[in-house]
Amino acid sequence: MNSVNPLKPTPTKALLEQQFLEIRCKILDLAAQLDRLQRGGDLEAIEGDPKCTRIQKGITILATDQPAKAQSVQELFSLHYDPDWKKPSPRF
Amino acid sequence: MTSYIDPHIHMISRTTDDYHRMARCGCLAISEPAFWAGFDRGSADGFRDYFRHLVEVEPKRAAQFGIQHYSWLCINAKEAENVSLSRDVIAIIPEFLDKPGVLGIGEIGLNKNTANEAIVFQEHLDLAMKTDEMILIHTPHLEDKLKGTRMIIDMLKNDPRIKPHRVCVDHVEEHTVRFALDGGFWCGMTLYPTSKCTPSRAVDILEMVGLERIMVNSAGDWGKSDPLAVPELILEMRRRGHPESAIKKVVYENPLAFFRQSRRWSEPSLRNES
Numbered sequence: 001m002n003s004v005n006p007l008k009p010t011p012t013k014a015l016l017e018q019q020f021l022e023i024r025c026k027i028l029d030l031a032a033q034l035d036r037l038q039r040g041g042d043l044e045a046i047e048g049d050p051k052c053t054r055i056q057k058g059i060t061i062l063a064t065d066q067p068a069k070a071q072s073v074q075e076l077f078s079l080h081y082d083p084d085w086k087k088p089s090p091r092f
Numbered sequence: 093m094t095s096y097i098d099p100h101i102h103m104i105s106r107t108t109d110d111y112h113r114m115a116r117c118g119c120l121a122i123s124e125p126a127f128w129a130g131f132d133r134g135s136a137d138g139f140r141d142y143f144r145h146l147v148e149v150e151p152k153r154a155a156q157f158g159i160q161h162y163s164w165l166c167i168n169a170k171e172a173e174n175v176s177l178s179r180d181v182i183a184i185i186p187e188f189l190d191k192p193g194v195l196g197i198g199e200i201g202l203n204k205n206t207a208n209e210a211i212v213f214q215e216h217l218d219l220a221m222k223t224d225e226m227i228l229i230h231t232p233h234l235e236d237k238l239k240g241t242r243m244i245i246d247m248l249k250n251d252p253r254i255k256p257h258r259v260c261v262d263h264v265e266e267h268t269v270r271f272a273l274d275g276g277f278w279c280g281m282t283l284y285p286t287s288k289c290t291p292s293r294a295v296d297i298l299e300m301v302g303l304e305r306i307m308v309n310s311a312g313d314w315g316k317s318d319p320l321a322v323p324e325l326i327l328e329m330r331r332r333g334h335p336e337s338a339i340k341k342v343v344y345e346n347p348l349a350f351f352r353q354s355r356r357w358s359e360p361s362l363r364n365e366s
Contacts, residue, residue: 005302006338007295007329070293074267078238079205085243086207088214090221090251 030059093118094336096322096343099350100199100228100262100280100309102127103150103161104142110312110319115157117323120344123351124150125164125199125228130314132171136180139167143184147191162351164198164228165189172203172212182212182219189223195354196220198228199262202240205232214247221253226354231263233287241268245275258353260307265289269301278350282311283321291325295332303338307346 010018037043046052054076061072095118103111103124114122124146126139133139146163154161165188167181188194197220202209220227232240244261248254256276264272264279265288272279281294289297294308310321318324322343329339351357 003302003304005299007299007303007332007334009299010332068266070296071266074265075238077235078267079235081239081242083242083246085246087243087247087250088211090214090253091218092253 094326094339094343095120096326097347097351098122098309098319098322099260099307099347100125100282100311101319102311102313103153104145105130105313106319108153108156111154111157111159114319115159117320119159119322121160121162121347122154123162123164123195123228123347125230126166127168127199127230127313128170132174133177136177136184139181140184140187143188147188147194151193160193162193162195164195166197166200166216167212168199169201169203169209169213169230169232172209173206175208175211178212179215182215185219189225190356192356192358194356195351196226196228196258198226198260199230200227201230201262202232202244203230203236205236205240205243210243210247213244214251217247217251217254221251224258224355226350227254227259229259229261231261231268233263237263237265238267241271245271245277248277249275257305260350262309263288263311264297266293266297269297269306273301273305278305278307278346280307280309282309283325284311284315284317287315291321291328294325295328295334298329298342303341303346305346305350306342307350308342 057076058073061069061076066072098114098119101122101124103122126142126146129142143165146165150163151161165185167178172178185197197216200213200216202213217227229244231237231244241261248256248259257278260278260280261272262280263282265281269279281297282288283291283294288311298306308322308325310319311317312319326339326343
């Protein structure tokens with residue numbers, strides 16, 4: 001697909017040092033948002049809501065060590081594609 | 093300062109101050125696809141006036157700051173649900189195709205992936221193929237993106253007249269970029285908060301798929317967006333220690349290579365400096 005990629009990923013240890021605070025901040029933001037949902041008081045109203053299910057599955061993906069978590073989260077939040085959908089025809 | 097090209101930005105929705113800031117950050121050229129006006133237009137004449145704005149007004153605004161402005165023409169996916177209006181607009185596009193700076197047909201695509209949107213998308217392809225135009229494609233946002241991108245690529249592959257190297261599939265993200273690249277198309281990553289890609293994730297994607305046939309843009313438009321998003325990506329690439337040659341390829345050489353394919357491309361006096 002592509003010629004040799006000149007971009008080398010940043011080594012993990014250096015990346016952790018650089019990004020620890022940002023990751024911490026994002027985890028904290030997400031924790032606060034989940035707390036906000038609970039403080040709303042009517043969790044029963046959203047039980048079974050597909051958005052809730054996706055959020056829970058998304059958090060589960062984050063806790064794995066699979067290499068393409070961002071792609072998996074994107075796919076989780078995507079509509080289903082039907083390869084047999086009816087395409088319009090080109091008019092030559 | 094790294095010179096750059098923003099290949100997808102809606103300057104009609106930006107103040108003149110933004111042109112000034114972009115020029116200060118090294119922007120030499122932009123391309124502006126036709127898109128949604130912030131409301132659904134009621135007639136083809138509304139589009140005729142909009143096309144005049146794109147080909148006459150914006151180039152003059154850009155030129156004040158030494159920025160070369162190019163444009164694309166179409167009825168956007170959001171308004172394409174109205175097939176009758178869409179056909180009226182498609183009928184007037186040829187009046188403007190040979191105006192200075194018009195690169196091709198765009199940004200056509202899908203919005204909610206409806207049958208009407210797909211019909212209008214195909215009719216834009218039919219128009220484009222009459223005069224072998226280049227094509228710039230809008231892929232849907234959020235939950236519609238994966239399905240819509242695959243439907244768009246299905247339609248492109250279903251049309252033997254389409255030359256993939258003359259098509260840019262824009263707004264790609266982690267789950268759609270490989271569909272575009274594997275199909276031989278160019279692709280664009282849009283650096284836009286919340287509903288699209290961030291500079292950091294865009295650099296992640298570059299690290300995963302490489303630098304061939306890929307561009308970045310700000311798509312600065314009606315939503316909360318940053319017309320300096322491409323310079324932000326430049327900073328992120330530098331922060332990660334990526335070579336200047338790689339940065340220049342993504343933000344300058346790649347858009348130039350893609351646009352030079354347009355039969356109406358006129359090479360501006362772009363400074364070739366890093």
